[in-house]
Amino acid sequence: ASQWFKELFIPDNPKLYNYDLKASQANILLHELKYCKLKSQWLADYLDGKKPKSYYPDKIGIDVATWKDCFYALVMGAEVENKFGAIYKSILEYCNDDKKEAKKLWENFLDVTSELRVVVSEWRDYIYESSYNDKRYMYKHKVKRWQNACGMKNKKYGIIQNGKESELILSDTGERITNKKKIKKLKRSMAAFILQGQEACFIHN
Numbered sequence: 032a033s034q035w036f037k038e039l040f041i042p043d044n045p046k047l048y049n050y051d052l053k054a055s056q057a058n059i060l061l062h063e064l065k066y067c068k069l070k071s072q073w074l075a076d077y078l079d080g081k082k083p084k085s086y087y088p089d090k091i092g093i094d095v096a097t098w099k100d101c102f103y104a105l106v107m108g109a110e111v112e113n114k115f116g117a118i119y120k121s122i123l124e125y126c127n128d129d130k131k132e133a134k135k136l137w138e139n140f141l142d143v144t145s146e147l148r149v150v151v152s153e154w155r156d157y158i159y160e161s162s163y164n165d166k167r168y169m170y171k172h173k174v175k176r177w178q179n180a181c182g183m184k185n186k187k188y189g190i191i192q193n194g195k196e197s198e199l200i201l202s203d204t205g206e207r208i209t210n211k212k213k214i215k216k217l218k219r220s221m222a223a224f225i226l227q228g229q230e231a232c233f234i235h236n
Contacts, residue, residue: 054078056106059229064150066167067157073146091139097125101140107226108155108219111148112141155218158225160197163190168225174202177221179228188217 061074076082088098100121110116118140123133141148158177162168169175174189189202199208199217208214 055230056103056226059226060106060151060154063225063229064154067154069150069153069157071147071150073144074150077147087143090143092136093122093125093140097121102144105144105148105151108223110219111144151222155222158221159190159199159214159218163192163197172202174200174205176202177224179225180232181228183224183228185221185224 057074057078061071061078064071064074077087084095087102088095091098093101101118104117104121105111109118111118113119114137119133119137122137122140123130126133126136158168163175167180168177169190170178170184174191176189177185186202188208189200190197191200192198199214200206201208208217
């Protein structure tokens with residue numbers, strides 16, 4: 032909520048704290064990348080605050096508000112590389128449904144964020160494939176399942192090891208999931224689950 036809203040509806044409350052963290056999700060993502068020994072100079076440069084807010088939007092051809100919507104959608108696991116995801120839809124709305132212009136600006140977004148998208152994809156792969164013995168991300172209850180820093184546990188899906196590869200299963204039935212689109216979606220959702228948990232953990236501690 033805005034500061035005006037808070038002051039209007041909850042005035043003179045000394046125990047009220049604003050826990051909105053500046054670029055919190057992006058900062059947490061950078062922290063997680065470092066933990067997993069992944070490097071994103073792009074994200075580090077973005078967060079150092081040396082460039083004006085309009086730098087990236089201007090390179091793409093969109094306004095700051097649309098840039099923030101698209102950037103944080105990327106950070107939190109939105110589908111990026113097709114026209115069914117939140118990012119393309121945000122840009123299309125900015126273009127007033129001009130599909131030709133939206134396609135051009137969407138491709139600009141993909142180009143500007145290319146380095147970040149590669150390393151974020153590597154981090155999601157780590158969460159899915161390489162974190163099997165990483166207690167930061169996984170816990171065991173019959174099979175390995177994901178957890179986040181706030182203590183929340185994903186109970187629907189689990190991972191089993193088949194040689195050097197990880198296999199996704201439904202935890203309750205053991206049914207194997209091999210559909211690549213479902214696995215890709217799961218990687219994105221688990222990444223968001225972990226980032227949200229880290230943010231909530233910081234606020235409550």
